[in-house]
Amino acid sequence: MNDQNDNDDGNENRWTNWAGNLTSVPDEITRPTSLSEVQALVKRSAGTTLRTIGTGHSFSPLIVNNGETLVEMSRYVDGPRKAWRWQHKGLDLVSFLPSALWSEVRDALTAPDPSLPQMYLSSTGALASINATGFVAAGCHGTGWNQQTVSDLVYAVELVGADGQLHVFSEETTPAEMPAVRVNLGTLGIITKLTLRVEPLYNLHDEEIVTATESVMGPNPNATDGEIRTENLHKLLTENEYVELFWFPGSGYNNGQIWLKKFNRTQDEPRDVPLRPDGWVDKMATQVMEWTATHPLFWTPILSLAWNTIHDRAQAIQAKGGFVAPAPRVMFYADQAFPILDLEVAIPIPQTGAGTWDVGNIVRAWYAALNYAYKFQGDFPLTTCLHARFTKTSQSLLSPAFSTATEDRVCWMEILSAYPKSEPDAGKRAAAMAPHLAMINTVMADWIGTRHGRPHWAKNWQYIVPHVKVKSLYPDQNFQKFNDLRRRLDPHGMFLNPFLSQQELFT
Numbered sequence: 001m002n003d004q005n006d007n008d009d010g011n012e013n014r015w016t017n018w019a020g021n022l023t024s025v026p027d028e029i030t031r032p033t034s035l036s037e038v039q040a041l042v043k044r045s046a047g048t049t050l051r052t053i054g055t056g057h058s059f060s061p062l063i064v065n066n067g068e069t070l071v072e073m074s075r076y077v078d079g080p081r082k083a084w085r086w087q088h089k090g091l092d093l094v095s096f097l098p099s100a101l102w103s104e105v106r107d108a109l110t111a112p113d114p115s116l117p118q119m120y121l122s123s124t125g126a127l128a129s130i131n132a133t134g135f136v137a138a139g140c141h142g143t144g145w146n147q148q149t150v151s152d153l154v155y156a157v158e159l160v161g162a163d164g165q166l167h168v169f170s171e172e173t174t175p176a177e178m179p180a181v182r183v184n185l186g187t188l189g190i191i192t193k194l195t196l197r198v199e200p201l202y203n204l205h206d207e208e209i210v211t212a213t214e215s216v217m218g219p220n221p222n223a224t225d226g227e228i229r230t231e232n233l234h235k236l237l238t239e240n241e242y243v244e245l246f247w248f249p250g251s252g253y254n255n256g257q258i259w260l261k262k263f264n265r266t267q268d269e270p271r272d273v274p275l276r277p278d279g280w281v282d283k284m285a286t287q288v289m290e291w292t293a294t295h296p297l298f299w300t301p302i303l304s305l306a307w308n309t310i311h312d313r314a315q316a317i318q319a320k321g322g323f324v325a326p327a328p329r330v331m332f333y334a335d336q337a338f339p340i341l342d343l344e345v346a347i348p349i350p351q352t353g354a355g356t357w358d359v360g361n362i363v364r365a366w367y368a369a370l371n372y373a374y375k376f377q378g379d380f381p382l383t384t385c386l387h388a389r390f391t392k393t394s395q396s397l398l399s400p401a402f403s404t405a406t407e408d409r410v411c412w413m414e415i416l417s418a419y420p421k422s423e424p425d426a427g428k429r430a431a432a433m434a435p436h437l438a439m440i441n442t443v444m445a446d447w448i449g450t451r452h453g454r455p456h457w458a459k460n461w462q463y464i465v466p467h468v469k470v471k472s473l474y475p476d477q478n479f480q481k482f483n484d485l486r487r488r489l490d491p492h493g494m495f496l497n498p499f500l501s502q503q504e505l506f507t
């Protein structure tokens, strides 16, 4: 792992991830534009290592490859298009190249075309500017009680293996290998095309509610000798199709308030769609959050301002009974984001009967984080939010949501804090984030140790590695099966970096 390194400024090969917490100085950053260039690159790179970059939105050192080669795919083309929708044997599909962002996949799915219906994914993340291939390769997800992760939608993958050949996997031709291929962290080769299963475009009714934490999570177990009540959360999750929960430290004392977003499919026509927020708070968010990250005196007013803004916007939407819009407008609700550190864990929700689940893990995990944030509030360990999304389990071998129990669910819970990306002094950056790192390490004893969660590959799990052996969180056979395929495609570890090798995952 390389935290930001101040000595390499000006090096033309210096690469920094989106959040700014990682840097890499490879020998070369190469930008292939076609399949034949990717194949030639791989063939001439024997004995070296290659790590492929999407848009660098990962917070963990998946890509860092000092002294070796980074492969940047933003110039990759294949004719005039980067993404296109199509139909095959009764399936609605979208294919895209590794240069495509989610916004380009969205546009390909929804652009008017008299010969094809409009389509969309059943679930996505919140930000359209992320590279779609990197999102899938890292096992990423959105929300949806009856949806799987986005990687589970993969219908076909084309990649160039260490032999320089194009290998094609699909549900139709290689179904046995799909559980290994979907979530691969770029360790099988360079992906040159992905195809996902999609469905006819649908509208969503978006409701935004601000409510007392207890009305969703039940009473705080700290106040009840450990007793919890789960019926409100269970009802919320099982009676709505898509739920997201946020807790912001500015939302007050006594457990504060939850901003609850819920989306349900509807046949209603679009109405009351709010304008994209573009007030000064939005325009200045990056600068203000970065600057205040190293100036704790400003935290209290900034956190109150952030919460009041969210609260007022949610209330304005709710005053109209929510709004109705096509799914992409509702799911891509974040136009921009400011630099953060973020650790996310997939926490199991076991099914207990027909239509019932034990969400006790989630209530306890939520309060474990909340109670830590209150206890150490003077240090500001959590400066952005606590966030929860919900999906079905995944049968992809390396998905943090992996389970053979297909009707279980997982809660993807994350702790986010602002990161002072442009602060030049590494000591100040480290000091600003020390309370956050102390929080994630303490809370993970509950989320991972007690509740058997698994960290999201693309989030900040490198900071908990000294305390957590990630491989031990998966069934042994998952890595065995994955590595059987990986060794076939890459016998000499061309697509590994030192960080991944050190974790003893890919043997």
Ligand SMILES: Cc1cc2nc3c(=O)[nH]c(=O)nc-3n(C[C@H](O)[C@H](O)[C@H](O)COP(=O)(O)OP(=O)(O)OC[C@H]3O[C@@H](n4cnc5c(N)ncnc54)[C@H](O)[C@@H]3O)c2cc1C
Binding pocket: 018, 019, 051, 052, 053, 054, 055, 056, 057, 058, 059, 062, 063, 073, 098, 124, 125, 126, 127, 130, 131, 132, 133, 134, 135, 136, 137, 138, 139, 140, 141, 142, 185, 186, 187, 189, 190, 191, 192, 337, 458, 459
């Ligand atoms: C603001 C923000 C919002 C986010 N929202 C979400 C969210 O809603 N849900 C969620 O689950 N995550 C979310 N994330 C995490 C993010 O989606 C992941 O980091 C994702 O992997 C980003 O894709 P990327 O291409 O930018 O990643 P990169 O860091 O560039 O790559 C991720 C992985 O994919 C591999 N890869 C990329 N392209 C290829 C290729 N062509 N061939 C082979 N391997 C490849 C890389 O080697 C790496 O292992 C968010 C991150 C940020 C910063």
